[in-house]
Amino acid sequence: MPRTGIAKVNVVVDTGNPLLDRTVDGFFKIGTVAATRAAAEDVYHIAKKGSLSTKNVEESLKKMCKEGAYWGTIAGVYTGLEYGVARVRGTNxxxxxxxxxxxxxxxxxxxxxxxxxxxxxxxxxxxxxxxxxxxxxxxxx
Missing domain, CATH: 1.20.5 (Single alpha-helices involved in coiled-coils or other helix-helix interfaces)
Known part of the structure; x- marks a missing residue:
């Protein structure tokens, strides 16, 4: 079965260092997914409650940033470590x-x-x- 998707976005990070490139790429990709998940969750709760306020939006943005930074950092650490291990072991x-x-x-x-x-x-x-x-x-x- 062919794979299809709604949209595909490719962003290339080139710092000149492959380890740093992979780390930053992992941070952005997974951080974006985490922030999107937090936003979707908050939209659901706001819709269920039936009212939107400036406070809701502010709390949602803070949560998106916190979740994105947390999961992005973990993903960045993982991708950097995986790349480093591959370099040390000399195999992929x-x-x-x-x-x-x-x-x-x-x-x-x-x-x-x-x-x-x-x-x-x-x-x-x-x-x-x-x-x-x-x-x-x-x-x-």
């Missing part, structure tokens, strides 16, 4: 995604002051999600 395979995901999960957990058990669980979750996403990207419809 699914293991880079697994290691990058594990390192990202651990890093996010440590920064958010998780307990030892939470750090381990976040490391495993990061590795599992990144590896699954890598395998899914090879599936053809």
């Amino acid at each position: 395979d699914w293991k880079n995604a697994m290691i990058g995901g594990a390192l990202t999960g651990a890093l996010v957990s440590v920064v958010t002051k998780g307990s030892n058990d939470k750090i381990v669980m976040d490391t495993l979750t990061g590795a599992a999600v990144a590896t699954a996403a890598e395998f899914i990207s090879y599936v053809r419809y």
Whole structure:
């Protein structure tokens, strides 16, 4: 089955450094998705409530920025780590995604002051999600 979409936007980031390019690209792509999700959620709640105010709009914009920055940062860290792992290992395979995901999960957990058990669980979750996403990207419809 052919893939179709509503719109496709390609933005090229060229800082002259491949690591930085991938990190910034990941930040923008996933940050945009997170901000859009936050906006859609707020539109639903505002529509359900039946009234729109300046306060609603202001809170929604703050939430969009916060969510976009948070998830964009995580995506940027992940893509940068995955690229770095590939460069260190000298190969490009699914293991880079697994290691990058594990390192990202651990890093996010440590920064958010998780307990030892939470750090381990976040490391495993990061590795599992990144590896699954890598395998899914090879599936053809």
